[in-house]
Amino acid sequence: MRNRIRLLLLFLSALLCLSACRSRKPEGKKKVRIGVSVYDGYDTFISELTTAFREAAAAEARSVQIELSDAGRSQEVQDKAVRQMLDNGCDIICVNLVDRTAPGKIIDMAKKKNVPIIFFNRELVEEDLERWDKLYYVGADAKESGVLQGELAAAYLKAHPEADRNQDGVIQYVVLEGEAGHQDAILRTEYAASTLKERGIALEKLGYALANWNRSQAQTQVQQLLQSYGTRIELILANNDDMALGALDAYRASNIPLPPIFGIDGTEPGLSAVRDQSLTGTVKNNGIGQAEAMLSLALSLAAGEKSAYTLDRGKYIRIPYEAVSADKDSSITARSTELSR
DSSP states (O other): HHHHHHHHHHHHHHHHHHHHHHHHHOOOOOEEEEEEEOTTTOHHHHHHHHHHHHHHTTTTTSSSEEEEOTTTTTTHHHHHHHHHHTTOSSSSSEOSSTTTTHHHHHHHHHHHOOEEEEEEESSHHHHTTTTTTTEEEEEEEHHHHHHHHHHHHHHHHOOOOSSSTHHHHHOOEEESSSTTTTTHHHHHHHHHHHHHHHHOOOEEEEEEEEETTTTTHHHHHHHHHHHHHHGOOOEEESHHHHHHHHHHHHHTTTTSSOOOOOOBBHHHHHHHHHTTTTSSSEEEOHHHHHHHHHHHHHHHHHHHHHOOOOBBTTEOOOOOOOOEOOOOTOSSSOOOOOOOO
């Protein structure tokens, strides 16, 4: 009898254990910790991109913790911030470099900890990206943005011959450059002008000004250019929307008629100014697309899975630009290419 009772108790115990195992919820995936360091949190485009990154992370079924740091345009501050993120146990680090030519300390620290780095928006030198197999870049093709800005400007000028104010058959223009030695600034400036010339627009460059992607600096610089050239300026090409808006601010403070002004980035303030035709056009840099691609790649790397995005040379994800103009008379109102996924 005792043996029968003992067997019955063992049987009931086994049933309870089996039932508990079946009812236990499967453990969720480990939380992914992502460190994000930006060169300047006051940059409008970067601010919009990081906001989109946070929103995309919040929508993920998988738990994602983001540690955000603003380097305030100091590479030394950024290096220290990345070191702290690595010490805090971040699984992936995303870096918007202050100095694209000085990623060495960050790469060495990450390699020592075996933590992948995704550089974004400010493209580092190709040789540096090849230093380790866990280095990646998410951004856009700066040359494309210059070409599209040139196409927008050429289309507008052909549709509006009155833009040539002195009717000399040559468009006198100025350029607002983002940053000395910065690849995006160099390529945007070069290809915007060369595309205009290829489209049959004769150009004379009156001058240029470095405004460091900043609206207030651009306003100051354009005020000085207006003192030198006044109504001779027939076109302004700005490397980003903030500087284009700074140029607009300078003109609004003067009595000089506004020439066509083109920006790049397609930030919310920039697009709003295009909609009300204060700015003639802009080239939208898809910050949401970059944020989503960066998050997708980060989660894939953390899980040891293949990325859902096609990586050029196993390293690069580039998101296409889109040309945007409010001018109905221009032959270009929008152009974009499909992202390969």
